[in-house]
Amino acid sequence: MYPVDLPSVDHNDLTSASEQYMSSLESSPCDNEWFQSSQTSKVAITATNVSQLQLFEDGQPACAVLALHPSDDQTQVVSLYLHGKWWLLDDVLRTSSKSRSGLVSVQSVMERVIVFLLSQIMERPSLFSLHPPKESCKVLWKDNQAVGFYTVKHKGSLCDGWSSCCYLLPVLDTVLVRRSCRRRGFGLQMLEDFCSSFSTEEFLGVSSPLSPSMAAVFKRFLQKHQQYRERLYEVEAPGGWTQRRNIWLNILLGRYCLGTDKESSPISGETQRNALKDSFHKTCILDLGTLGSTGVNTAVVLDSAEQQFKSCEPSQGRWSLSSELPGTGCSPAAQTIHVQSGPPTRLLNTAQALKSKASKSTKHHRQEPEDMQKIPKRARSELKHVHTKTAFSSRARRECSDT
Numbered sequence: 001m002y003p004v005d006l007p008s009v010d011h012n013d014l015t016s017a018s019e020q021y022m023s024s025l026e027s028s029p030c031d032n033e034w035f036q037s038s039q040t041s042k043v044a045i046t047a048t049n050v051s052q053l054q055l056f057e058d059g060q061p062a063c064a065v066l067a068l069h070p071s072d073d074q075t076q077v078v079s080l081y082l083h084g085k086w087w088l089l090d091d092v093l094r095t096s097s098k099s100r101s102g103l104v105s106v107q108s109v110m111e112r113v114i115v116f117l118l119s120q121i122m123e124r125p126s127l128f129s130l131h132p133p134k135e136s137c138k139v140l141w142k143d144n145q146a147v148g149f150y151t152v153k154h155k156g157s158l159c160d161g162w163s164s165c166c167y168l169l170p171v172l173d174t175v176l177v178r179r180s181c182r183r184r185g186f187g188l189q190m191l192e193d194f195c196s197s198f199s200t201e202e203f204l205g206v207s208s209p210l211s212p213s214m215a216a217v218f219k220r221f222l223q224k225h226q227q228y229r230e231r232l233y234e235v236e237a238p239g240g241w242t243q244r245r246n247i248w249l250n251i252l253l254g255r256y257c258l259g260t261d262k263e264s265s266p267i268s269g270e271t272q273r274n275a276l277k278d279s280f281h282k283t284c285i286l287d288l289g290t291l292g293s294t295g296v297n298t299a300v301v302l303d304s305a306e307q308q309f310k311s312c313e314p315s316q317g318r319w320s321l322s323s324e325l326p327g328t329g330c331s332p333a334a335q336t337i338h339v340q341s342g343p344p345t346r347l348l349n350t351a352q353a354l355k356s357k358a359s360k361s362t363k364h365h366r367q368e369p370e371d372m373q374k375i376p377k378r379a380r381s382e383l384k385h386v387h388t389k390t391a392f393s394s395r396a397r398r399e400c401s402d403t
Contacts (some may be wrong), residue, residue, distance in 0.1 A: 002094045003082045007106045009070070011063040011133075014082075018052055018066045021081060025050060035068055035086050037078040041071055045086070055116045057130035058161070065113060067121075077121050082113070092117055093146045100144075103193050106137040114139060114146050118176055128174055131148040138193065140177075140186055148177035150190045159237040168239040170198045171205035175214060195228055204228075205235035206247065212259025215251065219258060222248045 011015075025047040031380040033045040043049060049071055066081035079086045093114060106115060115137055119128040131137065131151060140148040153171040158164070172194050177186045198204055210218065222229050232242040250256060 001096055002102075003087055003092050004094075004108075004110045004114060005096050006083050006110075008110065010109060011061045014109060014113075015062055015064050017084070018064050018081065018227060019067060022047070022050065022052065035079055037070075037088070043068055043078055046071075053116075053120075054130070055112060056133045061133060063109070063112075063133070065116075080113070080117070081196075082110070089117060089122065090145075093122075095141065095144050098167065100141045100382070102142075102238070103138045103140050103190065106139055106149075111139060115149050115151075115359075118146065118149055118178065128176070129185075131174075135173075138190070140190060142186070147181040148175070148186050148190065150175045150194060150195075152194065153207075153237075165238045167205075169203050169205045169235070170201055171207055171235060171237075171239060173207045182213075187214065188221055191217060191221050192225075195225070195232075201231075203231050203244075205233050205239050205244070208234045208236050208245075210234055210247075210256060212257040215256035216258045218247050219251050222251070273335065298338060316399075 034042045035045055036042045045068060050070050051067055051069065051074070053067050055063045055065060067077045068079040068081070068086060070076055070078060079087065079088060080092055081087075082092065104111075106112060112131075113131070115131060120126045136152045136154055137149055139146050140150075150172060151174045153159075153173045155168065155170050156166050158166055162395050172191070173188055175187060176188075195204060206214075206218075209372070218232070219315070222232070229248040230246070232247045233239075234247050234250070235245075236243040251258075
């Protein structure tokens, strides 16, 4: 039996048990116990090596779990205190119940602990904030262990705790697969489950920005399920039409870095584009550590020549792209904009978009004069070579005279 299989507890039970155990450690500092973290190492269970971790954002409701750290590294967690004993992290993520297989909706507090463990401790550095206590979430179980999870913002749910904005469509908010379990199709499985769960919805959203690995998952998914190509959008809250970008169209236009291995190591997939197009269309993934040291939250995204670098005031607490281009970002003013009542008249056909792009580039090709066409091909090429050398020499003379 593992913690998730034991009788369920509520938030108050978990918090009170943590406080009682912590107070007992502080009252008897000499009675040191040891926890065998591996076959070759053990950690002393002392008040200095134990800390309380809050499970939910803003501490509402108050729900804490005790974590044991090595004495030389307080950022590392080796064990959690649950059901009156210390458990290895891998054991907390295990189950002995055969009914837990595939994607299972999160219901109990112990299942919330598993989501917390996956998002905040197992994958470092963590890119996720703490989830609300009632966040809609599913855990993926495979071979009696939790290998990942995904969360959803339902249509009509509040975007945050300080405004009255509500999501205008279902949004896939977070997806995580354990690093040791990646490249086995689990991300694709969760994406298929999300889409099938909202099959009656006309449009579905995915929280922006997409990581390179998720962009690659979406490419495989949309190649397999063509019926979702005009339904899936990358969105900023609350998801109005000025805050949406069609994912399939942006994949074909090369606006995502398509990763193949690790989420933390973005790898470009569209290597056929030339350097100029790369500089305009390649999406750059932000280094969160760098942002945290600047004091100003800055978005750095190279998506097209028309997009700009834009900084938000620290008081706003978030960054956004310029709202001059529809569907590229959500500025603070976007929370109060008048959302369009319906979608654009028709999603631009991808083939037409690419054809139009190619035709524009050919308009600038100069045609040869009529008298040049009468000259034999070999002589014409030599004449062009001489003309090019002459033009280059003239240009060089002008630059020398200017200096």
